[in-house]
Amino acid sequence: MAELQRAYPTTAADYKLHEEIGQGVSAVVYRATCLPYMEVVAVKVLDLEKCNNSLDEIRKEAQTMSLINHPNVVKAYCSFVVDVNLWVVMPFLAGGSCLHIMKSAYPEGFDEPVIATVLKETLKALDYLHRHGHIHRDVKAGNILIDTNGTVKLADYGVSAFMFDSGDRQRSRQTFVGTPCWMAPEVMEQVHGYDFRADIWSFGITALELAHGHAPFSKYPPMKVLLMTLQNAPPGLDYPQDKRFSKSFKELIGLCLVKEPGKRPTAEKLLKHSFFKHAKTADYIQRHILDALPPLGERVKNLKAKDAARRAQAKMPMIEQEERSNNEYKRGVSGWNFDLDDLKAQAALMEDDEPPARDDRSRRTSAASVDEYERESPPVSAVPTPSAEREGARFTDVPLPSALSGKSGPSGPSLRGSASDKEMKPLSSTSQREKPKNFSGPLPMGRKEPKHVGRFDVFEDDNDTSPDYRARDRDRLAATIGPTDRLGGSSKDRSGDRGSAVVGPSLSMSRDRDRSGNDSRRDTEYRASEGERRQGGNGGTSSRSTSKDGDGKPAPVVQKKGRFSVSEEVEEPHMHKSASVPDWPADREKEKPAVRFAQTVAGPQSRQELNVLGVSTGGETVPVSAVLPHLQSLMHHAAVQQDVVLALMNSLSPADLRQSYTSRRDLSRTVSAVSGEFSPLDLPTERERELQQQVIELQTKVASLLDDIQTLKGRNAGLERQLNQIHNEEEERRIKAEEEADADHQ
Numbered sequence: 001m002a003e004l005q006r007a008y009p010t011t012a013a014d015y016k017l018h019e020e021i022g023q024g025v026s027a028v029v030y031r032a033t034c035l036p037y038m039e040v041v042a043v044k045v046l047d048l049e050k051c052n053n054s055l056d057e058i059r060k061e062a063q064t065m066s067l068i069n070h071p072n073v074v075k076a077y078c079s080f081v082v083d084v085n086l087w088v089v090m091p092f093l094a095g096g097s098c099l100h101i102m103k104s105a106y107p108e109g110f111d112e113p114v115i116a117t118v119l120k121e122t123l124k125a126l127d128y129l130h131r132h133g134h135i136h137r138d139v140k141a142g143n144i145l146i147d148t149n150g151t152v153k154l155a156d157y158g159v160s161a162f163m164f165d166s167g168d169r170q171r172s173r174q175t176f177v178g179t180p181c182w183m184a185p186e187v188m189e190q191v192h193g194y195d196f197r198a199d200i201w202s203f204g205i206t207a208l209e210l211a212h213g214h215a216p217f218s219k220y221p222p223m224k225v226l227l228m229t230l231q232n233a234p235p236g237l238d239y240p241q242d243k244r245f246s247k248s249f250k251e252l253i254g255l256c257l258v259k260e261p262g263k264r265p266t267a268e269k270l271l272k273h274s275f276f277k278h279a280k281t282a283d284y285i286q287r288h289i290l291d292a293l294p295p296l297g298e299r300v301k302n303l304k305a306k307d308a309a310r311r312a313q314a315k316m317p318m319i320e321q322e323e324r325s326n327n328e329y330k331r332g333v334s335g336w337n338f339d340l341d342d343l344k345a346q347a348a349l350m351e352d353d354e355p356p357a358r359d360d361r362s363r364r365t366s367a368a369s370v371d372e373y374e375r376e377s378p379p380v381s382a383v384p385t386p387s388a389e390r391e392g393a394r395f396t397d398v399p400l401p402s403a404l405s406g407k408s409g410p411s412g413p414s415l416r417g418s419a420s421d422k423e424m425k426p427l428s429s430t431s432q433r434e435k436p437k438n439f440s441g442p443l444p445m446g447r448k449e450p451k452h453v454g455r456f457d458v459f460e461d462d463n464d465t466s467p468d469y470r471a472r473d474r475d476r477l478a479a480t481i482g483p484t485d486r487l488g489g490s491s492k493d494r495s496g497d498r499g500s501a502v503v504g505p506s507l508s509m510s511r512d513r514d515r516s517g518n519d520s521r522r523d524t525e526y527r528a529s530e531g532e533r534r535q536g537g538n539g540g541t542s543s544r545s546t547s548k549d550g551d552g553k554p555a556p557v558v559q560k561k562g563r564f565s566v567s568e569e570v571e572e573p574h575m576h577k578s579a580s581v582p583d584w585p586a587d588r589e590k591e592k593p594a595v596r597f598a599q600t601v602a603g604p605q606s607r608q609e610l611n612v613l614g615v616s617t618g619g620e621t622v623p624v625s626a627v628l629p630h631l632q633s634l635m636h637h638a639a640v641q642q643d644v645v646l647a648l649m650n651s652l653s654p655a656d657l658r659q660s661y662t663s664r665r666d667l668s669r670t671v672s673a674v675s676g677e678f679s680p681l682d683l684p685t686e687r688e689r690e691l692q693q694q695v696i697e698l699q700t701k702v703a704s705l706l707d708d709i710q711t712l713k714g715r716n717a718g719l720e721r722q723l724n725q726i727h728n729e730e731e732e733r734r735i736k737a738e739e740e741a742d743a744d745h746q
């Protein structure tokens with residue numbers, strides 16, 4: 001405790017960085033020594049260039065975060081700027097994250113008592129944060145850390161999260177970075193805002209992640225995850241291999257994964273659930289999980305090497321993989337056997353994650369359901385995919401259709417952060433419990449009415465005229481992305497905007513009947529939004545019809561979708577921007593946005609199709625419900641095309657591209673001029689291919705050896721567990737015998 005109150009130095013010279021212990025989207029974490037105290041700490045190094053906030057804002061946030069104090073929340077000791085980085089100093093939790101532990105030794109997830117223990121401690125952290133008006137927004141196994149003594153702590157709540165939730169954390173270089181697997185449906189939809197119950201959804205997904213070793217839908221590209229989360233019934237413990245889990249665990253997950261946020265219980269209530277009777281002590285976690293594991297740095301190194309080998313493997317052109325496989329087979333060499341377990345695990349994942357034929361909860365409401373898309377589209381899995389992506393650890397560099405990529409500027413809203421919540425005392429006055437007008441769920445207990453939580457209008461309140469919030473966000477966004485309804489307009493404007501979002505309809509239309517039997521809201525929502533569009537359809541209030549840049553060209557329209565910005569790109573159609581929208585001719589300004597979108601994206605053929613559907617393409621009344629499935633289908637096709645193009649691009653190494661660019665500059669120039677990208681026609685030379693092959697073989701061997709080591713370690717851990725179990729049973733028997741003897745004696 002005394003150590004927690006220490007003033008930690010704020011100069012880089014006072015810290016010695018050791019090995020890397022983790023890597024996130026926007027940061028690298030190192031084990032380090034704080035030299036004046038000779039104390040081992042963790043230092044998270046964040047790239048400030050990817051951050052949209054001013055240093056002043058970051059400083060304020062850091063102050064707020066230093067007030068957080070709970071045994072289950074990882075607290076930042078201090079933070080300071082070093083060159084272009086922000087260093088966040090925090091306690092070192094030697095066990096690492098649950099995700100790392102699972103990847104190293106429990107690929108199929110933990111046993112139930114371990115899960116109950118980890119989840120209970122995580123819930124205590126969430127209960128604390130929610131009581132103080134905070135929403136974590138990134139609950140996942142990768143953010144649940146374990147200390148040497150088995151203590152469980154929730155991490156990544158603090159200044160680093162604050163910095164990156166506002167923008168580039170989820171997308172860089174116009175690509176989607178990160179996976180929305182844990183994201184609650186209402187966060188994706190952003191129709192009514194969201195509150196602390198979004199964390200409860202993520203908590204439910206995390207429970208499944210701990211049970212299976214991966215989050216549901218983790219093998220799918222981000223956009224598909226969005227669609228599946230919105231369209232499918234909530235995932236659960238419904239698979240044959242889940243029989244090992246208790247009824248109470250299944251029930252707990254069912255309670256968390258209800259699509260209607262208002263029906264999810266609070267963290268406080270969940271803590272009382274019977275499932276947590278199975279929870280054990282920190283000591284139990286230490287003995288069952290940590291004891292058999294190698295040091296964190298070593299684990300991270302192994303995982304990274306394995307990942308690199310898999311990526312190289314995935315880069316190898318299919319034909320070479322096949323040839324090589326055949327040759328190995330003919331020679332009787334089992335060089336590929338090393339990957340068998342992995343392949344099996346992946347196959348299991350595929351099955352596991354396939355939309356299951358479970359019960360009527362799996363019904364799809366939309367004609368453009370994911371299954372149907374799959375039948376229509378080339379399967380994404382036909383393309384070599386880095387296994388790390390399949391594992392769902394991270395979907396890096398998976399470009400979204402530009403309509404979803406939000407490339408037009410920084411996405412403003414961040415639900416996180418509580419620059420306004422300076423006091424960390426419980427908030428409980430009646431006014432603080434007031435329910436925001438356009439939010440359907442209740443507020444967290446005792447939580448302040450978050451007119452402006454961090455920099456995100458979570459509970460958009462029509463009366464919210466907080467100058468700080470309005471000015472800051474509006475200015476920032478206006479400077480970069482042009483006007484947005486959500487920030488500048490009246491509530492009426494905003495509701496009108498709901499219907500006018502390019503992708504909004506396809507995302508928010510699909511609210512399904514969920515586990516708890518909530519009726520589908522899409523019809524009413526869309527009737528409503530269509531009505532609103534009709535009222536304001538001529539563009540009086542909609543940013544879509546009014547947003548133009550200085551040249552009079554339509555500016556990109558960005559609508560906030562939780563961590564995403566949904567933007568409509570206004571530029572020429574482009575090979576890798578399959579959902580881009582060219583300029584509207586002025587005389588089409590008055591057309592309905594959804595129709596304009598469909599027309600410009602899909603071209604004349606779609607126009608005909610729309611006509612067949614009874615949709616007038618001449619600016620007359622359009623039954624939106626008829627267009628939406630079509631839009632969804634287009635959107636999905638665009639995503640699939642992008643995945644395929646990306647995979648093709650990925651099969652070329654940067655060296656290949658550089659070399660071929662130099663030697664075939666003219667051709668490249670021609671191709672670049674046409675496509676704006678490097679050319680897949682620039683094939684590598686024979687020598688390069690040979691060298692590449694050799695590198696891949698070496699990496700494969702290393703990976704094979706690492707796998708052997710991991711397998712042995714896994715076996716070791718299994719034996720260790722058995723021994724522990726025997727020991728525990730003996731211990732229990734002994735205690736029981738002693739108690740009986742005592743009782744007899746008395």
Ligand SMILES: Nc1ncnc2c1ncn2[C@@H]1O[C@H](COP(=O)(O)OP(=O)(O)OP(=O)(O)O)[C@@H](O)[C@H]1O
Nearest residue numbers: 021022023024025026027029042091092093097142
């Ligand atoms: N204090 C710590 N002690 C030990 N390991 C840590 C600590 N903080 C982070 N790590 C490890 O570093 C990894 C990366 O952390 P980081 O917070 O940067 O990324 P993330 O939460 O996994 O991803 P994201 O970028 O989405 O937040 C964690 O998953 C964890 O394994």
